[in-house]
Amino acid sequence: MAELRSRIGLQLAARLEAAASRARDEIAWRMARDIARCCDSSNVYVASGMQNEYGVFDGTATLWGCGYLLCPNCHPRDARRLRKRARAVLESMAVLVGERMRFLTLTLPTARDVGLLKSHEIFKTAWELFRKLKFWVELRPSGVVRLEWQPNGDGFHVHAHAVLSVKKIDFDECREAWGKCIVKAWAHHGVDQKIVTRSGLPFINIKFTYDRKDRSRTENLRDAVAEAVKYITKPTSWLALSDADLLAVATASLERDRLPRSFEVIGRARQSSRLGEAQAARDDRRILDTGLLSDGEAKKNLSDGVEWSNVQSAGSLAALISRAMALGRREALRVLPRWLWIQVTTAKIAREQERRREGLSYRYSQAVFTTLTGDEWRGVGVRSAIALL
Numbered sequence: 001m002a003e004l005r006s007r008i009g010l011q012l013a014a015r016l017e018a019a020a021s022r023a024r025d026e027i028a029w030r031m032a033r034d035i036a037r038c039c040d041s042s043n044v045y046v047a048s049g050m051q052n053e054y055g056v057f058d059g060t061a062t063l064w065g066c067g068y069l070l071c072p073n074c075h076p077r078d079a080r081r082l083r084k085r086a087r088a089v090l091e092s093m094a095v096l097v098g099e100r101m102r103f104l105t106l107t108l109p110t111a112r113d114v115g116l117l118k119s120h121e122i123f124k125t126a127w128e129l130f131r132k133l134k135f136w137v138e139l140r141p142s143g144v145v146r147l148e149w150q151p152n153g154d155g156f157h158v159h160a161h162a163v164l165s166v167k168k169i170d171f172d173e174c175r176e177a178w179g180k181c182i183v184k185a186w187a188h189h190g191v192d193q194k195i196v197t198r199s200g201l202p203f204i205n206i207k208f209t210y211d212r213k214d215r216s217r218t219e220n221l222r223d224a225v226a227e228a229v230k231y232i233t234k235p236t237s238w239l240a241l242s243d244a245d246l247l248a249v250a251t252a253s254l255e256r257d258r259l260p261r262s263f264e265v266i267g268r269a270r271q272s273s274r275l276g277e278a279q280a281a282r283d284d285r286r287i288l289d290t291g292l293l294s295d296g297e298a299k300k301n302l303s304d305g306v307e308w309s310n311v312q313s314a315g316s317l318a319a320l321i322s323r324a325m326a327l328g329r330r331e332a333l334r335v336l337p338r339w340l341w342i343q344v345t346t347a348k349i350a351r352e353q354e355r356r357r358e359g360l361s362y363r364y365s366q367a368v369f370t371t372l373t374g375d376e377w378r379g380v381g382v383r384s385a386i387a388l389l
């Protein structure tokens with residue numbers, strides 16, 4: 001599994017790197033390079049004998065995470081974290097009298113020759129129109145909404161899943177209303193397209209979230225969230241994209257507004273979510289690397305007045321490198337010349353890998369870790385047991 005993911009990641013990185021070189025897209029070139037470093041055999045490890053409150057387990061992960069959407073190592077981890085947060089939001093939300101937990105799917109028919117980003121824009125416009133409709137507002141739905149997309153033969157299939165506590169939704173009314181919003185959104189974005197189903201209406205689906213009688217509410221909710229917050233796409237389907245689409249996705253994935261990776265919280269759930277999310281974020285920190293790409297506010301203007309391609313401006317090479325080392329990851333990606341970016345990121349990644357190894361051997365003291373290149377290290381408990389022999 002770990003090897004397969006790594007292989008796909010390296011393939012994808014090579015495709016992206018070639019496309020970026022041809023298009024002279026430096027940012028995408030660097031992203032490709034990071035994905036390759038993330039999927040490198042020396043960065044991927046397999047662990048056996050890890051232990052937590054549920055028991056002993058094996059696993060695989062990366063020492064350093066690039067955090068990019070296109071990365072087959074990072075994206076599933078992202079999705080896992082999001083599912084956990086979505087569950088926390090829904091579990092802390094009260095279901096009012098007359099409401100049930102429902103699972104709603106809204107789809108946007110694929111429009112030919114409309115790329116992912118525009119399909120996405122169209123969906124957002126339709127959704128903004130839909131959520132202001134009187135019938136929808138009066139239902140007072142609360143819960144989480146997640147937008148997903150999949151490349152298919154002639155375009156992108158964009159749809160949304162929502163897990164909501166809500167009164168009975170009239171299927172026909174909802175479908176007709178959603179259809180009208182799509183038509184308006186297409187017109188707004190200048191797309192000449194009709195809904196080509198037999199009924200002339202888009203596909204929607206409404207079902208109960210707690211539909212499995214043989215399972216507990218918690219299990220049913222977990223299933224619903226897993227269905228709503230899936231991986232956005234299988235890593236191999238990125239390989240099917242054209243160079244232009246691949247570059248567009250790579251670039252847009254850096255911007256939260258253009259390709260949001262999270263889910264939207266609506267209605268009463270917004271209040272309960274603050275508590276739930278804070279708890280989930282605390283849990284996350286104990287398990288996963290977080291803030292992969294966030295630089296925070298403090299480091300924002302560090303590169304002001306620095307001419308990165310000119311060593312003299314910093315006084316010496318060492319001074320230039322040390323200033324570059326202080327940059328946040330996102331800023332370094334954008335402002336440093338390539339040679340300096342490679343130097344700085346290589347040093348930082350090595351440091352992070354070392355830190356992560358050490359952290360893991362304390363957190364899972366009885367475990368044994370091996371990278372895909374065969375480099376092995378042990379938990380501190382195993383180490384001291386060996387020392388005693």
Ligand SMILES: [Zn+2]
Nearest residue numbers: 038066071074
């Ligand atoms: Zn990665």
